[in-house]
Amino acid sequence: MSAELDPTDPVPDPPTRVPLSFEKVLVAAAMAAMALITFANVATRYLTNVSLAFTEEYSVALMVVVALLGTSLAMAAGRHVRIGTLVDGLAPPARRAAEVAALALCVLCFGVLAVWGGMLAWDEYEYEVMSSGLGHPQWWYTAFLPVLSVAVVLRALGRVARLLRGGDG
Amino acid sequence: MTGTILFAGFAIMLLGGVPIAVALGLAGTLAIFLADQPILAVPTNVYAGIAKYPLIAIPMFVLVGSVFDRTGVALRLVRFATALVGAGRGALASVAVLVAMVIGGISGSGPATSAAVGQVVTRSMVRDGYPRPFIASTVAAAAATDILIPPSIAFIVYALLVPGVSVPAIFMAGMLPGILAGLAIIVPIVAISMLRDFGGKAPVGEGLSVWQTFKEAIWGLLAPVVILGGMRSGAFTPTEAAVMAVAYGLFVGFVIYRTLTLRDLYEMLVEAGELSAVILIVIALASVFAWSTSTLGIVQPIAAWIINLGLGEYGTIALLMLALIVIGMFLDGVSTFLILLPVLIPIATAYKWDLTWFGVILTMKIAIGQFTPPLAVNLMVSCRIAGVTMESTIPWVVWMILAMFLALALVVVFPDIALWLPRVMGLG
Amino acid sequence: QQGQYRPEYKMSVVGNRPIPFAEGAFIWADLVTQRSNGRINVKVYPGSQLVGGDQTRELLAMRQGVIDFAVLSTINIAPQVREASLFQLPFLMPDHRALDALITGEVGRDIFGVVERREVVPLAWGENGFREISNSKRPLRTPADLRGLKIRFAAGNIFKDIYEALGANPVQMSFADLQPALSTGAVDGQENPINLFLAFRMDTLAQKHLTIWNYVNDPLIFALSKQVWSSFSAADQQLVRECAEEAGKQQIALTRKGLGAPGTDRASLEELQKRGVEVAALSAEEKRAFAAATKPVYDKWASTVGAELVRKAEAAVRSAAA
Numbered sequence A: 001m002s003a004e005l006d007p008t009d010p011v012p013d014p015p016t017r018v019p020l021s022f023e024k025v026l027v028a029a030a031m032a033a034m035a036l037i038t039f040a041n042v043a044t045r046y047l048t049n050v051s052l053a054f055t056e057e058y059s060v061a062l063m064v065v066v067a068l069l070g071t072s073l074a075m076a077a078g079r080h081v082r083i084g085t086l087v088d089g090l091a092p093p094a095r096r097a098a099e100v101a102a103l104a105l106c107v108l109c110f111g112v113l114a115v116w117g118g119m120l121a122w123d124e125y126e127y128e129v130m131s132s133g134l135g136h137p138q139w140w141y142t143a144f145l146p147v148l149s150v151a152v153v154l155r156a157l158g159r160v161a162r163l164l165r166g167g168d169g
Numbered sequence B: 001m002t003g004t005i006l007f008a009g010f011a012i013m014l015l016g017g018v019p020i021a022v023a024l025g026l027a028g029t030l031a032i033f034l035a036d037q038p039i040l041a042v043p044t045n046v047y048a049g050i051a052k053y054p055l056i057a058i059p060m061f062v063l064v065g066s067v068f069d070r071t072g073v074a075l076r077l078v079r080f081a082t083a084l085v086g087a088g089r090g091a092l093a094s095v096a097v098l099v100a101m102v103i104g105g106i107s108g109s110g111p112a113t114s115a116a117v118g119q120v121v122t123r124s125m126v127r128d129g130y131p132r133p134f135i136a137s138t139v140a141a142a143a144a145t146d147i148l149i150p151p152s153i154a155f156i157v158y159a160l161l162v163p164g165v166s167v168p169a170i171f172m173a174g175m176l177p178g179i180l181a182g183l184a185i186i187v188p189i190v191a192i193s194m195l196r197d198f199g200g201k202a203p204v205g206e207g208l209s210v211w212q213t214f215k216e217a218i219w220g221l222l223a224p225v226v227i228l229g230g231m232r233s234g235a236f237t238p239t240e241a242a243v244m245a246v247a248y249g250l251f252v253g254f255v256i257y258r259t260l261t262l263r264d265l266y267e268m269l270v271e272a273g274e275l276s277a278v279i280l281i282v283i284a285l286a287s288v289f290a291w292s293t294s295t296l297g298i299v300q301p302i303a304a305w306i307i308n309l310g311l312g313e314y315g316t317i318a319l320l321m322l323a324l325i326v327i328g329m330f331l332d333g334v335s336t337f338l339i340l341l342p343v344l345i346p347i348a349t350a351y352k353w354d355l356t357w358f359g360v361i362l363t364m365k366i367a368i369g370q371f372t373p374p375l376a377v378n379l380m381v382s383c384r385i386a387g388v389t390m391e392s393t394i395p396w397v398v399w400m401i402l403a404m405f406l407a408l409a410l411v412v413v414f415p416d417i418a419l420w421l422p423r424v425m426g427l428g
Numbered sequence C: 001q002q003g004q005y006r007p008e009y010k011m012s013v014v015g016n017r018p019i020p021f022a023e024g025a026f027i028w029a030d031l032v033t034q035r036s037n038g039r040i041n042v043k044v045y046p047g048s049q050l051v052g053g054d055q056t057r058e059l060l061a062m063r064q065g066v067i068d069f070a071v072l073s074t075i076n077i078a079p080q081v082r083e084a085s086l087f088q089l090p091f092l093m094p095d096h097r098a099l100d101a102l103i104t105g106e107v108g109r110d111i112f113g114v115v116e117r118r119e120v121v122p123l124a125w126g127e128n129g130f131r132e133i134s135n136s137k138r139p140l141r142t143p144a145d146l147r148g149l150k151i152r153f154a155a156g157n158i159f160k161d162i163y164e165a166l167g168a169n170p171v172q173m174s175f176a177d178l179q180p181a182l183s184t185g186a187v188d189g190q191e192n193p194i195n196l197f198l199a200f201r202m203d204t205l206a207q208k209h210l211t212i213w214n215y216v217n218d219p220l221i222f223a224l225s226k227q228v229w230s231s232f233s234a235a236d237q238q239l240v241r242e243c244a245e246e247a248g249k250q251q252i253a254l255t256r257k258g259l260g261a262p263g264t265d266r267a268s269l270e271e272l273q274k275r276g277v278e279v280a281a282l283s284a285e286e287k288r289a290f291a292a293a294t295k296p297v298y299d300k301w302a303s304t305v306g307a308e309l310v311r312k313a314e315a316a317v318r319s320a321a322a
């Protein structure tokens, strides 16, 4: 299997304790906001003399939110792009063990982002870094990185728990 | 030593089924740690790696794909093309290719087009007398033109990584090679259909009137015009063009076809958000990998080594294509670009190749990889829809691979096939 | 930890050769590496690649140890060091003499002092150049000519205020987006030093009209992180400083080359003409009209920068003109 998404084979949502609608509603809202901001930019540019170009900063921040919340969603369901050729052919217990190991690495990766991302946001707060477009405190935006990385870690752990209980993840 | 650990760690995680994004990020982080570099480079580059305005085009073009998928444009395009082309040997197969090319002008990824077209044409092609493995091959090869015909997510990522290459310029540069690739695969498709008597078994057109089907299909046919026309006229940036296409698609879906509901809208936003996230997180974490290969000084020696092999221009291109064939078996287009471009661009610069043209030929190779067994994502999708194994397609798909390779060779030898359009459009 | 030298020190700079801005970084890195006999091995990472291309992150990254050396633009550090906005006050500096008076005098020392409190050691000044405005629509000679034009700016709210005061439509955009935005007409104009205009062949991106109005200049700061600085021996600190000063001088000379400044030729201006760019060099009177139109912005931002510093700067500029 090549590492790209197969739209005809959507892995169904797993039975999670915290409903996935949490991420879904926020992702949908962020996507809609990005589209609306861009649309409003075009509309005001051609119809009025007002400039909304400064809102680009919000669009970019929303995209970071979409990237991490969507990652969280895909983590819970095991829908990330990966090479399954070797692993998926294994017997179920071995396959499960391999997936638990892979998830442990996911926890490590996003754990690093949560801890050091938090330090980055803290540095920006302490250093009074302002955003380049609107002059807001930059940590308002950067803080999404550690906070939402924690969400990804929790979704990975939830999947590990479901696998260890003998489920499909 | 750290360099070896970086690549070995990445390869092991990749083959062990770890998500590509995590394999890239962790291997990079490990190398940064071992080389005694500051770990804060990791979050800084992850954040800065995705917090870029040009990247907003990716979620927006993914959303365009989701919207048009649900409005039922593919079905109406097939009905119109069928009414136009009529029945006969090879007719419906050619229709599938033409429709995939139009959908390619709306969507930005191959597998999505493979699914959209496969779901619409497979049943009628079976009725028309085409063998299922041949159908799967046709759909997969046709959908591969998608990442060449603008919009294309692979092109957006390429333009972002390569200074001096702009999204509008490479979009236009992909247009003629994409059309050429589509026409190239029609040749073996029609030839095989003639020789083996495929198609022409179903009743002629089933009473489809050209005018009636055209009135329905025109809305889909206009979508690429909205996207490219808006960008060309200077009305929109690529991101804005995508959002205008979303607005247009929603208008068609809600008002004209009345195929969409508010529930659909919510689901499209979630689906496009997650699909984009899966791409964006690879880009974000690949920036950590790139940071460590760059600061470890691995990239330049590899590029210098290849240049010093003395293979000449065409020899080097052949070598790069060979490497891409192997790597393309494991990785998708975007990941391939993220990992390999730091090495490939210095080589292209050393030979003074036009970087826009270079992006087009690399993408053509990746497109071919999408339907080259055994690891071929488009083919996997179309085989599942047609209900056949990938092995069964080999006798047919090899001819289409060959045809697209010839198209690629033409673009290599005549770079103007790619560069003429952006030049006359003043996109440098 | 003094005396503990690392095998490589990383230097960050925006853009790449042959822009004089980036050239300054390469000159400094080469000087330090050569004169220290490789003891201090400095490698340049152009295009702000160490911070994912986001040039405004350079200063913080220096404190975090992600970047060791940098040639920083005062525009890019302004979001973190508000005093650096001084140089963006519209029409503060009429010419190079005024700039020199600021960076070589008390104002320059004051700003170095502020930067130093950010745990970054500033060593020498450079110059990105006066930023001149170009556009695809019409010659700009009066503030009214700017009305309704979409103008891209790099970073900093002050630029948004300036262009809104002139009735234009300012668009903040990273440099990477600028080329496609110009070629597709998504923006009408931009402002950058002339040498950058030429290097990026903006005349081929429909930028047919260029106005030399010297509204702001963007001085550069040659700096390194405090942590790295204190790890060097006193002799090496002196070496690094001298190299920075020398590189700064060479860099400034490169920036001013060809612009008709005293002691240089007019090669760049002639090149503009050769490429068919219509150049409008504003008279002092024409500049005053623009200065008057942007006076409210100047006053608003003068208080952000600090009244005391602005007063010192104005005095220095006056005495330079005398």
Ligand code: NA
Pocket: B103, B104, B105, B106, B107, B108, B109, B145, B146, B147, B148, B149, B150, B151, B152
């Ligand atoms: Na496409």
Ligand code: NA
Pocket: B158, B159, B160, B161, B162, B163, B164, B165, B166, C176
């Ligand atoms: Na680019």
